Amino acid sequence: MRVFSKLCFAVCSSSILFLTGCQSLSQPNKVITSPQLQDENNFNLQGKIGVRTPQQSGSAFFTWVQQQDQFDIELTGILGVGKTQIEGKPGQVTLNSAKTGLITAATPEELLEKATGWQAPIMHLAYWIQAKPATQNAQVSKDEQNRLKQLIEDGWTVDFSYNDAQTLPNKLLLKQALADGKENRITMVIQNR
Numbered sequence: 001m002r003v004f005s006k007l008c009f010a011v012c013s014s015s016i017l018f019l020t021g022c023q024s025l026s027q028p029n030k031v032i033t034s035p036q037l038q039d040e041n042n043f044n045l046q047g048k049i050g051v052r053t054p055q056q057s058g059s060a061f062f063t064w065v066q067q068q069d070q071f072d073i074e075l076t077g078i079l080g081v082g083k084t085q086i087e088g089k090p091g092q093v094t095l096n097s098a099k100t101g102l103i104t105a106a107t108p109e110e111l112l113e114k115a116t117g118w119q120a121p122i123m124h125l126a127y128w129i130q131a132k133p134a135t136q137n138a139q140v141s142k143d144e145q146n147r148l149k150q151l152i153e154d155g156w157t158v159d160f161s162y163n164d165a166q167t168l169p170n171k172l173l174l175k176q177a178l179a180d181g182k183e184n185r186i187t188m189v190i191q192n193r
Contacts, residue, residue, distance in 0.1 A: 041068050045129070046192040049075075054182040060084075066126075128158055129190065131169050168193065 043066050050059035060075040060082070073086040075097075084097035093111045095103045105111035124134035131148040133140055138153040147167060151158050161171035174186040 041066060041126075043193065045190055047188065047190040049189075050187045052185045052187075054178065054184075124153060124156075125172075125188075128160075128172055128174075129169070129188070131160055131167070 043064075045064040046062065048059060048061050051057060060077055063074045065072045070089045071087070075084040075086070076082060082097070082099065084095065084100075086095045087093070088108065091106055093105050093108055095111060095115055100115065103111060103114050105114055127134040128151075133148075133151050133153060135153060138151045140151045141149050143149040143162075145165065147162060148160050148169075150160065155176055157175045157177075159173040159175075160169040161173075162168075163170045168190075170190050172186075172188045172190075174188075176184040178184060
């Protein structure tokens with residue numbers, strides 16, 4: 001999957017993380033390139049994302065439009081307050097909000113670092129929202145309908161929930177264990193695909 005597709009969710013999370021504080025996370029392994037994912041690289045998602053760390057928590061509503069190498073993500077708080085616009089195309093990624101102003105970077109990873117100070121496997125989210133592991137090192141378990149139920153990858157445990165017999169998840173719960181029994185947690189609820 002192309003770098004900008006991988007950023008889409010990185011940037012959603014980075015905006016939430018920017019509001020919730022900085023934390024060091026693990027660096028992802030090399031991502032698998034899959035022709036099937038590239039074919040599925042056109043989508044429109046709407047939902048809610050929440051981030052909880054030992055220090056703080058926050059949430060936002062999101063709209064994520066992906067068209068191959070280009071994406072547009074809009075994040076808003078309750079009642080549309082606190083709009084953040086994130087756009088990406090090859091070689092340029094921008095985040096713009098009243099709180100942060102304009103932040104520009106050449107890559108999704110650079111933008112995430114600038115906006116939040118975090119290093120996280122956010123690039124994997126474009127795979128995970130499609131119920132697919134991002135690397136060959138992922139440990140996976142499946143449900144009775146052969147759908148991805150849980151995966152452990154690059155220091156994160158991801159639990160998948162589905163509506164009825166749907167093949168794509170409507171909820172992802174990402175957890176990263178920290179020292180002293182604490183954890184970072186990202187919850188993504190996809191309301192419309």
